[in-house]
Amino acid sequence: MIKLFNTLTGKKEEFIPINAGEVSMYVCGMTVQDRVHLGHMRAYVMSDLIRRVFEYNGYNVKVVQNFTDIDDKIIERAREFNTDYRLLGEKYIREYIESSVIMNIKPPYCYPKATQHIEEIIKLIEKLIEKEYAYIVKGNVYYSTNKFKEYGKLSKKRIEDLISGSRVKINPDKKNPIDFALWKISKEGEPYWYSPWGKGRPGWHIECSAMSIKYLGETFDIHAGGTDLIFPHHENEIAQSEAVTGKTFANYWIHNEMLRIKGEKMSKSLSNFLAVKDILNGISPNSLRLYYLKTHFKSPLEYDDNSLNESSNAMNRVERFVEENYISEYKLNMDLLKGVMNDLNDNFNTPKVLGTLFSILREANSGIGDKHEVAGTIKKVFEIMGFVFQKKERNNKIDDIMNLIIEIRKDLREKKCFQIADKIRYQLERQGIELMDGQDGTKWNIR
Ligand SMILES: [Zn+2]
Structure with missing residues (x-):
């Protein structure tokens, strides 16, 4: 039995899968505007560990982890570097995948990218408009948070508190200050896709709803990510998905706590940024994994x-x-x-x-x-737990010595010195080493 802390219920619960023996899991991936840093990697090592524990318990685990490859920050960064947003994204996607391979993170079933799912995203927004959960203002589409009665159920926030405490600058187009964009109209010079509402691009939250539903179905077992994503990102994913399907979006929400430097969350703007690849020049992937796992993810x-x-x-x-x-x-x-x-x-x-x-x-x-x-x-x-033990040089030496012994024994048998050959076999057996004679030579095995 596996027990896990579910953010949705605020309790530790026994895991009960939708389909016996299977786990479907969505992990919010990187927004590829920058290099993968020590804080990001905590979440990915954790979701890898969760997957491995389920697999050891006999479950078949299907993990989907996205890349957010279109976003205001990506466009901004691409401008800063005077490059195309796609090249910038590809560069950081490559760095993420390289780092995760070095960290021995099992690859997911797929790495869907937002820009490759515009059609699915548009369809989802159309359904939200049809059901009156969304409204269009000047080519922008907003989600109407008032309409979704359970808004706040994951983050345990009340709409009234959110509105009064809202630090979001007032946008006169929004009916409610906490309504959020599903589709944004593109400004001059920005990347865009055609949509029923004009040229624009998707908001951040809607892509995760579209891609998780596409690959894992309308209801799946586990949604994972860092606690910084609970609000608004995951709250909005629930609001969008459940408004469309009328079903529970994810049964279990697992959130890891943040990595902090001197009390602050790691981020580029705070210049406390430690890229995983740079860290791995100094210490081994095993040591970095141990560093994360020594502290409970909560x-x-x-x-x-x-x-x-x-x-x-x-x-x-x-x-x-x-x-x-x-x-x-x-x-x-x-x-x-x-x-x-x-x-x-x-x-x-x-x-x-x-x-x-x-x-x-x-x-x-x-x-x-x-x-x-x-x-x-x-x-x-x-x-x-995902650590790798390399075969050490010493083991190669044992291989060499064993091959030498096997060859000498073969020579002895060819010269019909069976007594000495058998003595070698017997002495090795006493050391726990078994020789197996077969058609393609003699193999050995430590019992
Ligand atoms: Zn997400």
Whole structure:
């Protein structure tokens, strides 16, 4: 059983899939106006971990993660760099995908882009207009928040409070200050698409509704993202989608807390920007993953320069221990494995799991417990959480030595020295190494 904290209900709940054995999950992806930074990557490592935990529990997980490749900020940045917005977007999409491959994030089912779904977006807006959830003013289309009775149900905000506290500058075209744009008319020199309301481009929120419905259906299991997206982005996604379909949009909403530097959210404008690719020049992807997972995803993560180094040192300890003591995937401490998997299944409690594993590792180093079992279990759980253990050079040496032994044994057999050849086999077996003679030579295996 997997339990997760659902922002929608404000409670930790047992996960019940729409279709048995399957999970459909939408992850809000990057707005490709800039490089992927340390704060973004927290959300993507987290959604990757969630996916892996579901997969370990036997679920088939379909993840869709979009790219917002048209947006006011993208147009602005493209102007700043004197380039085409498409080239700018492609550049940052490439950097994101490269970084996520290095971070061993499993690729999604697809990476839909907003600009490739204009038709679906227009159809969705047409339906909203038809149902009178949207209105047109001078080529712009706005969503009428008053019409959607449950507006605020995700962020637990009340419309009246939003209006009175609204810092949005008053737009005389809007019926209500918190109404938001579904379609924006293009100004001179800006990219545009043809629509029934004139030349324009989609608003940010509508693209996620259109793309998630297209690839995952009108109701899907999990919608994930950072807490900064709860309002207005996810609230608006719900308002748009549920107004059109009349169905629950997503059953579970999972939000990770922010990464902060000196109390501030990481962003370009605050010049506290740390690009993932630059960070990965200094520390390994495993160490960066450990850095994220040491803190629970529902807690803010405060960045300081030391914490990355600490993770690096801790990761080295794990890698060294596994390298020295791992012998086989079958050497496991089942009680330990079951215990930590229960913690992972309980709202993805990675700090608790890591705490347990590091204390077992410390004990094993001081002679308590079976080192081989501890190494096997640690490697397995780390791999479930998305870490990668490279085959070390030492293993290549073992390969070389084994190949030499096998060749000598072959020579002995050809010279009919069966007694010595059998002695080699017997002695290796006593060391837990099995030789298997077959048509294409002799293979070996550590039991
Ligand atoms: Zn989104």
